[in-house]
Amino acid sequence: MNERTELTDLRDLFADKPHPTADRLAPARSALLAEARTKRRPWTRPAGLRRLVLAGGLVAAMTAGAIAVQTFTPSAPANAAEVLRLAADAATATPWPQPRDDQYLHYERIAETRSENGVPNVGPRHITGEVWQSVDGSRPGLLWHKPSKSRPQDHEYKELLIRCRERGAGRPAYADLREWPTDQEQLRHKLAERGNEMVPNKDTVTQTWNGVLNILGSPVPPKQQAAIFKIAATLPGIETEQLKDATGKSGIAVTRADNRGPGGDISRESLIFDKTSYVLLGGQELVPGQGRELWSITRTQITDVLPAWSKSVKRRGCV
Incomplete structure (x- = not known):
């Protein structure tokens, strides 16, 4: 059976069921792995259950209190390395079809900027962008910039995303990342x-x-994402804190400080994870003199074609 047939069968089999996104299917296996970890460690955390993934099929069954699983609470924080190791488990726990090179990743990218300590000319601003990203980067992508409810005066626009060959390779395409080593x-x-x-x-x-922050700013193949989290877990200077992502959802963040701000001021850059499933929600960058920027990626799906209205969209520039 070829890859196209497998994806078609998968779609038909679960056509009337919720889309198996990371948010829907990741919690169970990562939580069970987390519970197994607690049996080898002296500390434990409060328990609860959201979803159970049945082996051998992509079926999510809602349950209540059937199995004790690990959660994160401020009163019993995990260290940053442990959070990233759990995130690595979550990255590979969710069944995710392998997209073909000629397909697109369709997702929503939400960004918010805020001023900090009276920084002039920065935020608040909330941006929602719907993105169609070519899997192998060989075809133009698409961006639909939507004004936020808080700033309806912002200009809505749609543009084709063309790679700028004169600016070098740029960020690797999803298909390129699929070839990255996990060693x-x-x-x-x-x-x-x-x-x-x-x-x-x-x-x-x-x-x-x-490099970790840059690569994780767009969808990454699960095996490579898990390997990246494991590398980040070994880096010195990381710590945990409670942050909200760009959608307003509270999560557990892994943060590292760096002197990237003006004049060597200390900036703080974070990855934000779901408190229960450890699925990556987004990130934050806090730079003195430049304000705070939050971002999140949601609703990632695979699609064969761009929407019909894209044929009338003109190129604004290149990325």
């Missing part, structure tokens, strides 16, 4: 290279962390 040393080198392209002349740890 820790090889992947660490790739992340450090990417981080140095973003902010050059930093120490290796900071380069690696910057």
Whole structure:
């Protein structure tokens, strides 16, 4: 059976059921893995259950109190490395069909900027962008920028996303990331290279962390995402805190400080995870003199084509 047939059968089999997104299916297996971890550790955390994933089929059954699972609460925080290891488990727990190179990743990217300590000309601003991203990067993508309810005066626009060959390779396409190694040393080198392209002349740890943040800013294949979380868990200087993502959802954040601000001021860059499932919700960047920026990626799906109205959309620039 070829890949196209398998995806078609999968779609037909569950056509009348909720879409198996990470938010729907990840909690159970990651939570059970987390519970197993607690049996080998002296600390435990309060229990609850949201979903049970039945082995051998993509079926989510709602239950209540049937199995004790691990959750995160401020009174019993996990350390940052443990949060990232649980996030690695969650990344590979969700069944996710392998998209073909000629398909698109369709997702929503939400960003919010806020001023901090009286920073002028920054926020508040809330942006929702609907994105169609070519899996292998060979075809133009699509962005639909939507004004927020809080700022209805913002301009709505739609644009084709064309790669700028004159600016180099840019961020790797999803298909490129699928070929990235999961070997820790090889992947660490790739992340450090990417981080140095973003902010050059930093120490290796900071380069690696910057590479982690950049790559995780768009959908990443599950195996590579899990391997990236495991590398991030080994970096010194990471800590946990409670933050809300760009949708307003409260999560547990893994944060690292860096002197990227103006004049060497300390900035704080974070990845934000669901408190129960440890699925990645988004991130935050707090830079003195530049304000606070939050971002989240939601509703990731796979689609074969761009919407029909994209044929009338003109290119505004390249990315």
